[in-house]
Amino acid sequence: MSNRSKKAPKIMKCENKFCAGCGHSLFDRILGEVLTEMNIIGETIVCSDIGCNHMFQYSMAVDVIVPPHGKMGAALTAQKRVRPDKYAITIAGDGGAYAIGLAETVAAATRNENVTMFVMNNTLYAMTGGQAAPTTQLGQISASTPKGRTEKDHGLDFDVFNVMRNLDIAYLARTSVANPSEIRKTKNAVKKAIEKQRDNKGFSLVEVLVPCPTNWGLKPVDAMKRIENELMVRYEMGEIIDK
Amino acid sequence: MKVKLDVDRCKGCYLCIANCKIGAISKDDKPNKKGVIPVKVDQEKCVQCGNCYTMCPDLVFEIL
Numbered sequence: 310m311s312n313r314s315k316k317a318p319k320i321m322k323c324e325n326k327f328c329a330g331c332g333h334s335l336f337d338r339i340l341g342e343v344l345t346e347m348n349i350i351g352e353t354i355v356c357s358d359i360g361c362n363h364m365f366q367y368s369m370a371v372d373v374i375v376p377p378h379g380k381m382g383a384a385l386t387a388q389k390r391v392r393p394d395k396y397a398i399t400i401a402g403d404g405g406a407y408a409i410g411l412a413e414t415v416a417a418a419t420r421n422e423n424v425t426m427f428v429m430n431n432t433l434y435a436m437t438g439g440q441a442a443p444t445t446q447l448g449q450i451s452a453s454t455p456k457g458r459t460e461k462d463h464g465l466d467f468d469v470f471n472v473m474r475n476l477d478i479a480y481l482a483r484t485s486v487a488n489p490s491e492i493r494k495t496k497n498a499v500k501k502a503i504e505k506q507r508d509n510k511g512f513s514l515v516e517v518l519v520p521c522p523t524n525w526g527l528k529p530v531d532a533m534k535r536i537e538n539e540l541m542v543r544y545e546m547g548e549i550i551d552k
Numbered sequence: 553m554k555v556k557l558d559v560d561r562c563k564g565c566y567l568c569i570a571n572c573k574i575g576a577i578s579k580d581d582k583p584n585k586k587g588v589i590p591v592k593v594d595q596e597k598c599v600q601c602g603n604c605y606t607m608c609p610d611l612v613f614e615i616l
């Protein structure tokens with residue numbers, strides 16, 4: 310074994326059920342590495358949102374509860390207040406966290422609850438067949454915007470960080486999984502977000518730009534290029550709040 | 553050996569090929585158990601940078 314050795318952590322117990330090149334599977338391994346390195350697997354409960362993102366449950370050996378779709382802000386709040394001895398973490402989708410669950414997400418942040426949200430932004434509702442979400446970009450073709458999103462018919466896309474950045478929260482960051490350097494940044498942000506909760510600093514949210522090659526109609530390599538060339542240009546990247 | 557592969561896990565996204573900067577990874581000839589053409593690594597060329605491990609969604613790679 311060299312000092313360059315790298316092996317998937319044991320928490321990744323079997324093959325995952327995601328499509329080829331899906332960003333959710335990359336994020337899950339990153340989270341698995343962080344939970345393993347921080348030695349907190351047994352002290353963590355993941356609130357699973359509904360969406361393709363929920364499939365981490367099949368391949369990760371970690372305790373999970375499954376609240377109603379989108380209500381992660383409320384569910385994490387309840388979980389943390391009932392079991393303050395456990396890390397309260399969610400893996401959520403952009404549809405869950407920013408559309409049906411927008412109120413709960415922002416309310417938990419407004420209260421600066423000591424919980425951690427990881428939001429997988431793939432710019433649409435993947436599990437239900439690729440319909441448009443608030444994050445769907447202008448011009449983007451989706452199942453419900455077959456000619457592309459237009460301001461006239463569907464409104465402008467919504468960047469939740471425009472609201473979040475003004476709140477008194479502990480940590481806010483946006484990263485991606487588009488290349489090895491971004492994956493390292495994501496891992497760093499995941500670790501810092503969980504450390505904020507450990508240190509009772511309050512609410513932390515990391516949005517990760519992830520590809521959905523299946524619903525984007527792109528090959529996995531081209532889906533990563535879309536993140537680099539379009540989404541990482543459109544969105545502010547990096548740490549925005551770090552208290 | 554520098555890198556060990558579990559080729560039956562490969563779903564054929566080929567993110568590893570795109571991110572191996574020295575071009576040590578290529579498609580294999582025969583399909584794996586999933587019916588997917590997996591990848592193979594030129595062990596001589598490999599510099600153990602770990603990019604394949606980092607970019608593989610399916611945990612195919614172990615850097616030894």
Ligand SMILES: Cc1ncc(C[n+]2csc(CCOP(=O)(O)OP(=O)(O)O)c2C)c(N)n1
Pocket residue numbers: 359360361362363377378401402403404405406409429431433434435436437442
């Ligand atoms: C209360 C409720 N409304 C709607 C649904 C249907 N539904 C299942 S998954 C999903 C959205 C998935 O999109 P997203 O949250 O972005 O996650 P992704 O699949 O992209 O990972 C919806 C609307 C549901 N399960 N429960």
Ligand code: SF4
Pocket residue numbers: 326327328329330331332333361362431435436520521522523524
């Ligand atoms: S449909 Fe998209 S988000 Fe869902 S598993 Fe496939 S690639 Fe991933």
